Amino acid sequence: MTYSVKEMFLTLQGEGAQAGRAAVFLRFTGCNLWSGREVDRQKAQCRFCDTEFVGMDGQNGGQFTTPMSLAQAAAKLWPGGGKPYVVCTGGEPLLQLDTPLIDALHDAGFEIAVETNGTIVAPDGIDWLCVSPKAGVPLKQKSGDELKLVFPQEENKPEDFEHLDFAHFVLQPMDGPDVIEYTRSAVRHCLSHPGWGLSLQTHKWIGIS
Numbered sequence: 098m099t100y101s102v103k104e105m106f107l108t109l110q111g112e113g114a115q116a117g118r119a120a121v122f123l124r125f126t127g128c129n130l131w132s133g134r135e136v137d138r139q140k141a142q143c144r145f146c147d148t149e150f151v152g153m154d155g156q157n158g159g160q161f162t163t164p165m166s167l168a169q170a171a172a173k174l175w176p177g178g179g180k181p182y183v184v185c186t187g188g189e190p191l192l193q194l195d196t197p198l199i200d201a202l203h204d205a206g207f208e209i210a211v212e213t214n215g216t217i218v219a220p221d222g223i224d225w226l227c228v229s230p231k232a233g234v235p236l237k238q239k240s241g242d243e244l245k246l247v248f249p250q251e252e253n254k255p256e257d258f259e260h261l262d263f264a265h266f267v268l269q270p271m272d273g274p275d276v277i278e279y280t281r282s283a284v285r286h287c288l289s290h291p292g293w294g295l296s297l298q299t300h301k302w303i304g305i306s
């Protein structure tokens with residue numbers, strides 16, 4: 098397996114239940130719900146994406162021909178101390194993250210988090226699995242550590258997911274011109290449905306990637 102990486106960098110996790118934690122973000126190229134090209138957005142299965150995941154031209158991006166070479170490149174970005182933490186994201190990371198890479202990242206000392214759209218069943222061995230379901234797309238991964246729902250979505254209501262096997266359920270206000278109104282609405286929902294918590298994209302406020 099060859100791994101195509103858009104970018105890889107040290108940052109703080111900005112959102113969800115692990116917000117504030119130092120992490121190596123390992124962004125894979127490609128997604129199964131959108132080509133990543135603006136010309137295709139309106140006909141894509143997922144249309145509110147705010148991530149650039151095409152190509153391998155980002156910071157520390159490139160093609161890695163072995164799991165070990167990728168794990169070692171990620172490990173070089175960790176400054177030492179603490180518990181090394183890698184967040185595999187994309188695009189859709191489960192198009193590429195496989196058992197040999199999970200083993201190599203563990204061997205390099207990492208605790209492994211994954212942020213997925215839930216359309217692919219995750220392999221075993223992931224330490225923190227965050228699923229963010231997309232409207233109108235069948236959800237295949239129905240268990241994990243965190244279910245993160247962009248809110249509001251006409252076709253994806255919080256109550257549609259409450260029966261699933263996740264330890265944390267969070268609402269993340271949809272970004273864009275109405276984010277303030279959506280944030281208020283998400284706060285109201287969390288207050289009246291305490292099984293849900295609020296996920297804010299704090300990295301956007303503090304100006305980090």
Ligand code: SF4
Nearest residue numbers: 128131143146188214
């Ligand atoms: S599934 Fe995720 S990466 Fe893919 S287009 Fe949607 S938001 Fe973007």
